Amino acid sequence: MTSPAARVALDLTSDLPVAGLEDFYRDLHRHPELSYREHRTAVRLAARLSAAGFETAEGIGRTGVVGLLRNGEGPTVLLRADMDALPVEERTGLPYASTVPGVMHACGHDLHITWLAGAAEALAAGRDAWSGTLLMVGQPAEESGGGAAAMVADGLYDRFPRPDVLLGQHVVPGPVGGIAHVPGLIMSATTDVEIVVHGRGGHGSRPETTVDPVVTAAFLVTRLQTVVSRELAPREQAVLTVGRIEAGTAANVIPATARISLNLRTQSGSVRDRMVTAIRRMAAGECLAAGCPREPEVTVGGTFPMTVNDAGTDHRVAAAHREVFGADAVFDPGPAMGSEDFSRLAVDGLPYSYWFVTSTPPALWDAAPGDDVLRRSESVPSNHSPLFAPDPATVPTGVRTLVSGALSFLSVA
Template sequence: MGPLNGGRVDGDASPEGGRLDLEWLENIYKEFHQEPELSTAEEKTAARIIRELTPFTHWKVTTNIGGYGITAVLENGEGPTVLMRADFDGLPVAEKTGVDYASKHSQLDAQGQRVPTMHACGHDHHVTSLLGAMHVLDGTRDKWTGTVVALFQPAEEASIGANGMVNDGLGNIIPRPDVCLAQHIVAGPAGRVFSAPGPVMTSSTTIEITLYGRGAHASMPHRSVDPVVLAASTVMKLQTVVSREVPPDQFAVVTVASVEAGKANNVIPDSAKISLSCRFYDEALRKKCVDAIKRIVRAEALSMGADREPNFKFVGMLGATNNSEDVFKMVRGSFDEAFGDESVDMEPWTASEDFSVIPKSFGVPYMLWTVGITPRRQWDRAERAGRLDADIPTNHNPAFLPDLTTLPVGVRAAAVGVLSCLQGSWPRPDKSSEDQTYLPTVPTDADIDAVAVETSGAD
């Protein structure tokens, strides 16, 4: 059990007894890193994971759940059921790390364009860590009891992978978990493990807004209702949502990330489209800001004399990742024992995740923690110079690359988290909880006004 509590393992060690072959760990990580695949198109990655699961004869493996989703279940006597999730899709990013195992892969995206792909968010690290933790757990079956569910999830970057697995009958495929876990790598000192209770990642609401005007010749603007001007005024007015309607002590982001209008220099188009990415920790504030966005957009259209109301399409909604206090207390104590001073508090992260869809689908508590992967020398040099923001590549950056020494840390963190929860007692929540009704349909305006986002029932 030494490796589970922070002990080092030799490269010659066997997976038996919970020990890991570090050469295997590094090689399998590099394989995943070299050929990343985009969300919903992870065919080869899923096949590679399935091949790695073949030696796990005690685990029940199910494939093609909600696309390329995979689960592996190990029942090992009486005790809690603990689910550990890893995502495995890549991003349309051209890698610029310069390592000999860098991705040179490309793939057709949803629009049919060939784009370079990269594991710029560390999902290759997540999969490798979970596979390694499975080796540890499988090799120490005589030292723990309960049930472990390893869940490999596609399409996280598109915010649809967890929903897809739930909608495809995940609750009928695996035993109902008592607690769900996940980890994510981040820019931070290599090997440091960050954890906290409460909201640790934001909710995400993505809105596509179509503004309707009246087209005309560019030489006759008086005959038009110019949607380009309307889009410009709307974008500027939307900046007041956070600056003037959100209390200074609360967090909110409303970003207009895309503006599309017109195809020719002598034509005033009849419509324009703007896309918004909005982030919040607090659900009540999210609803307030969505209301403000709709109010401002409609008012701007009215002020321009538009004949038609704007159209709001909500293409992505994720709730905040809100870690359970009880799960945190259980796992953090084990992390402190395993990692010592490298187990520290996690600052809230403004990114969003679809992991919480899975525990919410079962109405059970959950926890997500992060692991730092930046080489220590690089981090310390940037910190001394006051250049962390400038010099340290973050997730989704073409230069984002985990230090290979963090692979066994990811394995240990995953295994320690699962084993600590197997020792806990997890009462089942009241089935009347709000988190029991999941609605996967595209929400209407009425849904947006009243919805408790991404709640779920997996019976």
């Protein structure tokens, strides 16, 4: 038996303006904007929210957008979409590819904004069928990790109603139309670490007069690979990536310093702390062995929190999605090593549900090697790839997931 909320969701999304939403998506994709520079994107989203009947405000947390729709007594539900693009040169060859050199919506945030706009329009048009309050949030700077906190610090919950529940979603690779729910931990924490190795520079022809920080950094990069493989138990999921090494200005000059940038992915605070401790120890040991004139500088930088769904909230949304899309469409892939700042909107323990929507074009998915979803997902372009191109067929899917998720909490007539 279909619940009243699911019936209303199907009714409100039965006649979506799919062509218009796809055009909106393609326009956003052509005009990507980096973190805190989402000015055009914010204007475009705010215009659609206003036209749908929302009270709209811009410039929240620098470039964030909020749309508010009060519709009688009932819960307050927050729906969020992130807006920023990445410094990636697009290589999809799409007719609507980025027109901004070196910038691309390589993580699908343009699709997220489209989903949010479509859901806002559908729910506003069908407001006779439900009551409560909707809070639509277009969040800046997810990729840099500061946007959610910036909106909260700028008075998001002082200037607008405090939500009873928060809902968010993200596009990922996989056969079009799948919806991934994990009750509990769904995304990992991330931590950036910078290491500066101090040597003694000199002429490339006289290495004996120097302490070469490049060689020391190379040894350290190799040593760091044992942090996960030899210092953590197999059950303790973690990733350590050396994403950048910088040193030197010329081939015949041994530099005085070398810089290493690391990124950690962890699923518990204790594992993160042990990894940082090991990094400090290994850096100090390699520099001591090399005879460096001073100890290395190890700086813990930016972080993203873990994303941990409230189990009851996520079960409720997943149940609505099963009713709307069918039981086979909803699955549990387990926690991902990716990271998000969505949970920073959930101040003081506000409950939330965050899920994934799969989006690989059928022809590409069918041609991918592998016998299972996991193997195929590793073979097709993924988020942050210059080839990442979600199928526009997921536009109505993402609108319906938000609409049905919201209606599972709003008061339905």
